[in-house]
Amino acid sequence: MSAVPLYTAVPSGQYPPFAVVTDNDHRAWIIIAAAMGISFMLVALVTRVLIRKFVSLGWALDDTILTISTGVAFVQASLILSACADGLGTPIKLISPELQARIEKSYYMSNLLYLCALDLSKVSTILFLRRLMAPGSNMRWYCTILVGMVPATTVVFVLAVALQCDLSHPWVIVHQKCSGWFLRWEVQGAVSSLFEVAIFAAPIWLVLKLRKPLETKLEIVAPFALRLLIIVLTGLRLASFDQADFATDPTLRESRYICWTQAEMSYAVIGATLPTARRLVLDLITFYNGGYFGSTAESANRSGAYQMTKLTSRVKRNAKLASTRTDQDAACDDGDNNSQEMIIRKDITVEVIHEQGKSEPGEFARVIPDNWKPMNER
Numbered sequence: 001m002s003a004v005p006l007y008t009a010v011p012s013g014q015y016p017p018f019a020v021v022t023d024n025d026h027r028a029w030i031i032i033a034a035a036m037g038i039s040f041m042l043v044a045l046v047t048r049v050l051i052r053k054f055v056s057l058g059w060a061l062d063d064t065i066l067t068i069s070t071g072v073a074f075v076q077a078s079l080i081l082s083a084c085a086d087g088l089g090t091p092i093k094l095i096s097p098e099l100q101a102r103i104e105k106s107y108y109m110s111n112l113l114y115l116c117a118l119d120l121s122k123v124s125t126i127l128f129l130r131r132l133m134a135p136g137s138n139m140r141w142y143c144t145i146l147v148g149m150v151p152a153t154t155v156v157f158v159l160a161v162a163l164q165c166d167l168s169h170p171w172v173i174v175h176q177k178c179s180g181w182f183l184r185w186e187v188q189g190a191v192s193s194l195f196e197v198a199i200f201a202a203p204i205w206l207v208l209k210l211r212k213p214l215e216t217k218l219e220i221v222a223p224f225a226l227r228l229l230i231i232v233l234t235g236l237r238l239a240s241f242d243q244a245d246f247a248t249d250p251t252l253r254e255s256r257y258i259c260w261t262q263a264e265m266s267y268a269v270i271g272a273t274l275p276t277a278r279r280l281v282l283d284l285i286t287f288y289n290g291g292y293f294g295s296t297a298e299s300a301n302r303s304g305a306y307q308m309t310k311l312t313s314r315v316k317r318n319a320k321l322a323s324t325r326t327d328q329d330a331a332c333d334d335g336d337n338n339s340q341e342m343i344i345r346k347d348i349t350v351e352v353i354h355e356q357g358k359s360e361p362g363e364f365a366r367v368i369p370d371n372w373k374p375m376n377e378r
Contacts, residue, residue, distance in 0.1 A: 018031070019031055024090060024091050024094070024252070025089060025090050026089040026090075026252060026255035026256075027084045027088065027089030027090065027255075028089075029089070029255055029256070029259050030080060030084050030088065030089050030255055030258050030259055030262070031081065031084055033258070033259040033262040033263055034077040034080045034081050034084075034262050035077075035081070036266070037073070037077055037262045037263065037265065037266030038073075038074060038077045038078075038266075040266060040270055041070050041073055041074065041266055041269045041270060042070070042074075044070075044269065044270040044272075044273040045066070045067065045070045045273070047273055048063060048066060048273045048276060051273075051276050052276075056276065060127070060128075060131060061127055062123075062124045062125070062127035062128040062131065062272075063124075065120055065123050065124040065127060066120070066121065066124035066269070066272050066273065068120055069116075069117050069120035069121045069123075069124060069269050069272070070117075070269055072113050072116050072117040072120065073113070073114075073117035073265055073266065073269050075113055076109075076110045076113035076114050076117055076265065077262060077265075077266075079106045079107075079109055079110040079113070080106070080107075080110050080258065080262065082106055083102070083103045083106040083107055083110070086099045086102050086103050086106070087099050087100075087103060087251060088103050088106075088107065088251050088258075089251065089252065089255050089258075090251060090252060091249055091251065091252045092174060092248075092249045092250070092251050092252065093249075095251060100174065100251075103251060104171045104172055104173060104174065105171045107171075107173075108170065108171035108173075109171075111161055112158055112161060112162060114261060114265050115154060115157055115158050115161065115188070116154065116158070117265050117268070117269060118192065118264070118265055118268050119150050119151065119153070119154040119192075121268040121269045121271065121272045122150050122192075122195055122196070122199060122268070122272075123147060123150050123151065124272045125199055125224075125227065125271070125272045125275070126143050126146045126147050126150065126199060126202070127143075127147060128272075128275060128276065129143050129199070129202045129203065129206075129224075129275075130143035130144065130147065132206065133206070139202065139205055139206060142202060142205070143202060146195070146198060146199065146202075149195075150195060153191055153195075157184070157187075157188045157191075160184045160188075161184060161185075161188075164178055164181055164184075165177075165178040165181070173246070173247070173250055174247065174248075174250065175247060175248070176247060177247070178247070181246075182241060182243055182246070185238065185241070186238060189234045189235075189237070189238050192230075192234060193230075193231040193234055196227055196228060196230050196231055197228075197231075199224070199227065200224055200225060200227065200228060202224075203220060203221050203224045203275075204221060206220075207220050207221055223274040223275040224274075224275055226271055226274055227268075227271040227272075227274075229267060229271075230264060230267060230268050230271065233260060233263055233264040233267060234264055236260045236263075237257060237260035237261050237263075237264055240256040240257045240259075240260050241254065241257045242254060242257070
């Protein structure tokens, strides 16, 4: 890795670079990864808020979980940036013992927050999928099981990472023999990747039961498929770990590992917002609470009302009474998040034909009162 040449003089009207990449200074990589991650995560959160306000009305539990995940990720990235200011990304020999202790504590806390932010984004995505499933369906139970399993594994891995090396000072890693430290991260990466595959299986399961064109099904699945990129980022993070120099010079040699960690966490949080696009929601939700979308006239047609035929002054022979009923089955009310989603649209056309001599006695008397008169005869 060649060093970037330093200019002896800065041109007039310009400022020197905030950070320069050299053989002994990789802080710029970490700063860029953390800062860009914060920026994109905040943009994704604002996008989610706007979607919920103007497109898909109603704030649900999955939105709250994602907001918490974004907040945790923001704190985690802030700790990494603070550690860079103290010397993270430079050789350990150039860092004073006081700053070294601060870096180790910041990095220790950032690892724990990384696990929380990563898995909270998974929970948010699963809860969003769960709201799209019909109540009592196997797919809904599948999502419920995933919602329970992800936090359980999070607790396990947080404890595994927190109780490392010297338990009296678990944040100290320099010149420590931490047996199995990287193995824990390998297991965590494998489990995290399996959960991503399990999450992606839910929309696949959903579209298989929808009677829609293949193009529409692909459009529905695509935003969830983008989350599979997290598996690639997890592999790159683990592949960049330098086991040989971890105990001797982690502040410099693990710079790439830290960058991929920031990229993985940021993308996981951003990926939880991708499926909430309006077109996707309109294709997935095929009719519960149709008034949430479309024009006023369209919403009125979806209100579940019955259209009455006009009354006339006489009952004609072979009169054909037809009514089209739009039946809104049952609102999908998720008690966990107080949200409602539209799932199934059922259009039922009922056609009733009355012919002379085939009607039961008194049939029309139950429909038209005896004292009824047309408006022009009253």
